Amino acid sequence: MTAEAEFLPFHRADIGDEEVAAVVATLRSGWLTSGPRVREFEAAFAAYLGVEHAVAVNSATAALHLGLEAVGVSEGDEVIVPTMTFAASAEVVTYLRARPVLIDCDPETLTIRASDIEPAITARTKAVMPVHYGGFVCDMDPILELARGRSLHTLEDAAHALPAAYRGRAVGGIGELTAFSFYATKTLTTGEGGMLTTSNPQYAERVRLMSLHGISKVAWSRYTAEGSWRYEILEAGYKYNLTDIAAALGTVQLRRVEEMRDGRRRVGCAYDRGFADLEEIVRPARSPDVDHAWHLYPIRLRPAMLRIGRDAFIEQLKERGIGTSVHFIPLHLHPYYQSAFGYRSDQFPNASRAFSELISLPLYPTMTPQEVARVIDAVRDVVVRHRR
Numbered sequence: 001m002t003a004e005a006e007f008l009p010f011h012r013a014d015i016g017d018e019e020v021a022a023v024v025a026t027l028r029s030g031w032l033t034s035g036p037r038v039r040e041f042e043a044a045f046a047a048y049l050g051v052e053h054a055v056a057v058n059s060a061t062a063a064l065h066l067g068l069e070a071v072g073v074s075e076g077d078e079v080i081v082p083t084m085t086f087a088a089s090a091e092v093v094t095y096l097r098a099r100p101v102l103i104d105c106d107p108e109t110l111t112i113r114a115s116d117i118e119p120a121i122t123a124r125t126k127a128v129m130p131v132h133y134g135g136f137v138c139d140m141d142p143i144l145e146l147a148r149g150r151s152l153h154t155l156e157d158a159a160h161a162l163p164a165a166y167r168g169r170a171v172g173g174i175g176e177l178t179a180f181s182f183y184a185t186k187t188l189t190t191g192e193g194g195m196l197t198t199s200n201p202q203y204a205e206r207v208r209l210m211s212l213h214g215i216s217k218v219a220w221s222r223y224t225a226e227g228s229w230r231y232e233i234l235e236a237g238y239k240y241n242l243t244d245i246a247a248a249l250g251t252v253q254l255r256r257v258e259e260m261r262d263g264r265r266r267v268g269c270a271y272d273r274g275f276a277d278l279e280e281i282v283r284p285a286r287s288p289d290v291d292h293a294w295h296l297y298p299i300r301l302r303p304a305m306l307r308i309g310r311d312a313f314i315e316q317l318k319e320r321g322i323g324t325s326v327h328f329i330p331l332h333l334h335p336y337y338q339s340a341f342g343y344r345s346d347q348f349p350n351a352s353r354a355f356s357e358l359i360s361l362p363l364y365p366t367m368t369p370q371e372v373a374r375v376i377d378a379v380r381d382v383v384v385r386h387r388r
């Protein structure tokens with residue numbers, strides 16, 4: 001075997017025969033874009049989470065954008081967003097000409113706390129966006145209480161958090177609005193895709209309207225036997241609808257979502273055991289309040305106990321054929337956020353410090369016990385060779 005063939009990727013999608021058959025059947029059905037398969041996927045998703053409304057879109061970015069639009073975020077408003085997140089969470093705020101106000105995170109869970117949010121609230125704050133980092137749910141009760149007390153909207157970025165729960169409540173039905181991602185590496189994938197859930201019918205209706213050009217009828221109801229060609233443009237909307245091809249894939253993936261989560265949890269628990277005696281490594285946080293989605297397994301290095309830094313550690317893992325990633329480069333360290341909003345690298349010490357120590361290890365349900373053991377052995381080997 002060549003070194004290349006032995007490389008264990010950071011992620012591999014778990015697509016079975018049923019998914020393939022569902023996509024092929026949709027291709028053969030003659031209806032490719034948003035139609036019956038999307039409606040089915042939305043209904044199954046809403047029922048699974050026990051939430052009133054689920055609107056399918058073509059990414060979590062679209063869901064976040066439409067969610068903020070639905071609650072009325074507009075020019076001059078502020079939206080509080082963690083710096084420890086992906087580009088999408090904050091960029092959608094700028095789509096609406098509002099200002100993303102970045103905040104630091106808890107040093108252990110890397111999620112935002114009510115105590116991080118409160119000092120950032122101003123008269124212009126319209127909404128807060130808790131991000132369930134890696135599938136670990138934010139401590140939502142104090143956040144929701146604060147938001148209610150200060151009349152702020154909450155839009156959860158649950159791109160990593162399916163399925164996940166907080167104090168027995170499924171993510172998707174906790175706050176006002178929640179956005180999910182079905183991007184290729186996510187816990188349920190449709191290649192690209194997303195979903196917005198809410199129990200508020202006005203928000204759901206607005207999101208649906210704006211997801212397809214602001215027109216009064218969806219394409220499906222225009223082109224079917226029962227439909228009519230006539231439509232009205234009610235708003236200048238967007239082109240964010242999901243295809244039936246993607247939805248067919250998503251409906252099968254949804255049926256397997258807990259089985260796949262159990263597979264990731266098995267890998268996560270094996271890592272926990274495999275690293276339990278390594279003082280040089282901090283394992284991801286746990287909480288009795290959180291049913292974790294196990295989207296990511298981010299370890300943190302203790303720099304004082306190692307002779308190499310995070311970047312070199314990643315190189316060493318790569319040399320041993322292990323793919324990794326880093327979640328995330330905090331937003332305040334990026335040129336755009338520094339030049340557009342004046343953020344500086346010396347702000348948000350918890351996120352900045354975590355960034356310099358973080359490595360996400362491979363975590364997916366199709367990993368074999370041998371592959372999991374390879375990752376554990378590789379991490380242990382790098383630690384042992386480079387400990388102080």
Ligand SMILES: Cc1ncc(COP(=O)(O)O)c(C=O)c1O
Nearest residue numbers: 059060061086088159181182183
């Ligand atoms: C935290 C977070 N939010 C939002 C997104 C955007 O998801 P999508 O690619 O579906 O737009 C991602 C994607 O990686 C993410 O990690």
